[in-house]
Amino acid sequence: MSMRRSFIAIVFALMSAGFPATAQTHTTPRTVPYFEFHNSFWLNLHQTLFCQASTSIADEVPAKSSAWELALKFYKDHFTGHSLLFDPQLVEVNNWLATQPDEGKILDPSGLPPDLPPDLGKILQAAAGTYRIQWVTASSQNELWITKMEAGINALAPSIVPQLEAALGMPWPQQPIRVDVSNCVREIGGAYTTDDPPHTTISSRDEKNQNIAGVEIMFHEATHTMAGKTERAISSECAAQKKDCRDLWHAVLFYTVGNAMKNSLPKDEKATFVPYAYRFGLYNRGAWKIYRIALEKDWQPCLDGKTAFADAVRSLVRDI
Numbered sequence: 001m002s003m004r005r006s007f008i009a010i011v012f013a014l015m016s017a018g019f020p021a022t023a024q025t026h027t028t029p030r031t032v033p034y035f036e037f038h039n040s041f042w043l044n045l046h047q048t049l050f051c052q053a054s055t056s057i058a059d060e061v062p063a064k065s066s067a068w069e070l071a072l073k074f075y076k077d078h079f080t081g082h083s084l085l086f087d088p089q090l091v092e093v094n095n096w097l098a099t100q101p102d103e104g105k106i107l108d109p110s111g112l113p114p115d116l117p118p119d120l121g122k123i124l125q126a127a128a129g130t131y132r133i134q135w136v137t138a139s140s141q142n143e144l145w146i147t148k149m150e151a152g153i154n155a156l157a158p159s160i161v162p163q164l165e166a167a168l169g170m171p172w173p174q175q176p177i178r179v180d181v182s183n184c185v186r187e188i189g190g191a192y193t194t195d196d197p198p199h200t201t202i203s204s205r206d207e208k209n210q211n212i213a214g215v216e217i218m219f220h221e222a223t224h225t226m227a228g229k230t231e232r233a234i235s236s237e238c239a240a241q242k243k244d245c246r247d248l249w250h251a252v253l254f255y256t257v258g259n260a261m262k263n264s265l266p267k268d269e270k271a272t273f274v275p276y277a278y279r280f281g282l283y284n285r286g287a288w289k290i291y292r293i294a295l296e297k298d299w300q301p302c303l304d305g306k307t308a309f310a311d312a313v314r315s316l317v318r319d320i
């Protein structure tokens with residue numbers, strides 16, 4: 001069975017079974033969605049320029065124009081080597097463009113954060129005409145991805161979200177997490193999440209973000225908004241045990257979401273489901289080889305309700 005057929009089968013099975021009618025369902029039903037998906041022209045333009053300025057991908061290049069070349073040069077000059085996730089200016093640009101009306105012909109310059117390169121608005125404005133040609137295809141790819149992901153998320157969220165809240169000891173954000181879908185997102189895994197406000201940007205074309213793995217990575221991105229307690233607990237335990245735990249907290253997020261996914265799938269799908277971090281070899285890299293062993297030994301019992309959070313964190317840090 002192909003991945004796509006398998007994914008559709010999962011969604012169908014969950015929906016037709018009225019899933020989930022389990023004890024893990026919220027006691028008070030949530031009245032707003034968990035995620036709010038957007039397919040924004042301006043944000044896609046920005047992400048596409050950032051991608052092209054960072055690499056040369058033939059099928060990403062729209063019809064050439066002097067305005068586009070100028071925009072590419074601007075992005076190379078200002079943002080080469082910068083991270084979409086960690087660079088404050090790039091985070092600001094992404095948040096600013098998310099507020100612009102999709103069909104708006106003119107960017108609202110009053111919203112341009114003052115510390116951004118002042119010509120950025122004009123540069124994007126000039127390049128927009130060229131990108132409109134590519135946008136027809138890019139937009140429909142994004143829409144298709146959103147439709148498929150929403151079906152999977154809506155079917156699984158009532159079971160998965162309470163498990164994540166219990167494991168991480170923090171609530172899902174009250175308001176829906178804004179998700180901007182873009183053809184190209186130049187970050188590890190083709191997805192990243194920034195806070196204040198929570199904002200996920202994800203690639204609709206990255207092959208790892210498709211089907212059931214795409215649903216899983218959406219829940220993973222969401223855990224970045226509720227990881228504070230776990231990060232602090234690991235950090236202070238690492239200090240107490242004089243260990244360098246690096247990104248152990250991030251491995252905990254991957255493991256926790258993979259476990260919640262597995263718990264929430266119908267029986268037949270559960271048997272063949274491979275969590276994202278196993279499927280894409282994250283646990284084969286460097287320290288994560290040890291993290292995986294420790295997570296299976298020390299964190300899994302906590303997820304199963306057999307050990308307390310603090311004890312699990314202590315054991316986890318001891319075993320890496």
Ligand SMILES: [Zn+2]
Pocket residue numbers: 220221224250
């Ligand atoms: Zn992550």
